Amino acid sequence: MAAVDPTASILFFLALTLAYSILKYYTKSSKTMQIWTIIYFLVLIVVQFFINVGLTDEICGFVEYGTALQQTVIPWVFVFGLLNILLMAFPNWLNPFSNTIGYLFASLTGVNGFLKSILKDRNTLNLGPKQADIISAINNVYDNKSLLINSITITNAPLWWESMKKGGLLKSGVGDEQFVKLEQYVKMKQIIAEFIWYALTGVLVTSISYNSMLNSGCTQSVEEMEKRHDEYTDNEKKIQDAQSQKEQIVYKSYE
Numbered sequence: 001m002a003a004v005d006p007t008a009s010i011l012f013f014l015a016l017t018l019a020y021s022i023l024k025y026y027t028k029s030s031k032t033m034q035i036w037t038i039i040y041f042l043v044l045i046v047v048q049f050f051i052n053v054g055l056t057d058e059i060c061g062f063v064e065y066g067t068a069l070q071q072t073v074i075p076w077v078f079v080f081g082l083l084n085i086l087l088m089a090f091p092n093w094l095n096p097f098s099n100t101i102g103y104l105f106a107s108l109t110g111v112n113g114f115l116k117s118i119l120k121d122r123n124t125l126n127l128g129p130k131q132a133d134i135i136s137a138i139n140n141v142y143d144n145k146s147l148l149i150n151s152i153t154i155t156n157a158p159l160w161w162e163s164m165k166k167g168g169l170l171k172s173g174v175g176d177e178q179f180v181k182l183e184q185y186v187k188m189k190q191i192i193a194e195f196i197w198y199a200l201t202g203v204l205v206t207s208i209s210y211n212s213m214l215n216s217g218c219t220q221s222v223e224e225m226e227k228r229h230d231e232y233t234d235n236e237k238k239i240q241d242a243q244s245q246k247e248q249i250v251y252k253s254y255e
Contacts, residue, residue: 005210006055006206006207006209006210008051009048009051009052009055009206009209009210010202010203010206012047012048012051013044013048013202013203013206014199014202016040016043016044016047017040017195017198017199017202018195020036020037020040021191021192021194021195021198023036024036024191024194025184025187025188025191044076045072045073045076045077048072048076048209049068049069049072049073052067052068052071052072052209052213053065053068055068055210055213056068056213056218059213059214059218060218061218062218064218064219067213067216067219068213071209071212071213071216072209075205075208075209075212076205076209079201079204079205079208080198080201080202080205083197083198083201087194087197091153091155093197094190094193094194094197095150095193096193097192097193097196097197098150098189098190098192098193099146099150099189101192101193101196102188102189102190102191102192102193103146103149103150103189105188105189105192106149106185106188106189107146109185109188111145111149111185112145114178114181114182114185115145115148115149116145117171117178118170118171118174118178118182119142119169119170119171120168120169120170120171122142149185149186149189150189152182152186153186153190154183154186154187154190157179157182157183157186161179161182
C-alpha cells in the first residue's frame with residue numbers, strides 16, 4: 001500500500017474556508033452571502049470528492065468512485081452540515097472563541113482605540129450619587145473594554161447602540177458611520193469564531209473520511225477486474241512477441 005495521508009485534503013479545506021471567511025467579512029448583502037455559501041459548500045464537496053478519488057487510487061492501486069463518493073458525502077454533509085445547523089441554533093457556542101481569539105484580532109486592529117473615540121470621558125458623565133450601580137458598571141466598562149465589545153453581538157448591536165445613545169454615553173457627532181465600524185468589529189469576532197469551529201470540525205471530518213477509506217478495503221468491480229485482466233493479457237502478449245523476435249534474429253559473419 002502506498003504511503004498516503006489526508007494532508008492535501010486538510011490544506012485545501014483550510015485555504016477554502018479562509019477565503020470564504022474573508023468574503024463573509026467584506027460582503028454586505030445577505031443575498032450575495034447566500035450565493036457565496038452555496039458556492040463554498042459545492043466547491044468543498046466536489047474537490048474533496050476528487051481528492052478522495054485520488055486517495056483510493058493510491059491506497060488500492062485503482063480508482064473506487066463509489067467509496068470516494070460515500071466517504072465524501074456522508075462525513076461532510078452530515079457531520080459538517082450538522083455543525084452549521086447547531087451554530088445557527090446555538091450562537092452562544094461561538095462565544096468561547098469570539099471573546100478570546102476573536103477579541104484578540106479585534107484588539108490588534110484597533111477596537112479599543114475605536115471605543116475610546118466614541119465613548120464620553122467618564123468624568124464628564126452627569127451621574128448622581130444615587131446611581132452607584134450604574135457608576136460601578138460604567139467604571140468596569142471603561143477599565144476593561146473587552147467586557148463592552150464582548151457583550152455585543154450581530155443581533156443585539158442596534159439595540160446596544162440605541163441604549164448607549166439614550167444613556168448619553170456616546171460623544172457628540174458619533175453616528176451611523178461609527179456604528180457601521182462597530183458592526184464590522186463584532187462581525188470580525190464572530191467570523192473568526194466560526195472559522196475556528198469550521199477548522200476543528202473540518203480536520204475531524206477529513207480524518208473520519210480518510211480512516212474510513214483505509215478500513216473499507218479495496219473491492220474491484222467486474223469492469224475493473226476485466227480491465228486489469230486485459231492489461232495483464234496485453235502485457236504478456238507483448239513480452240512473448242518480444243521474445244519471439246529475439247529468437248528469430250540471425251547473426252551473420254563476414255569472413
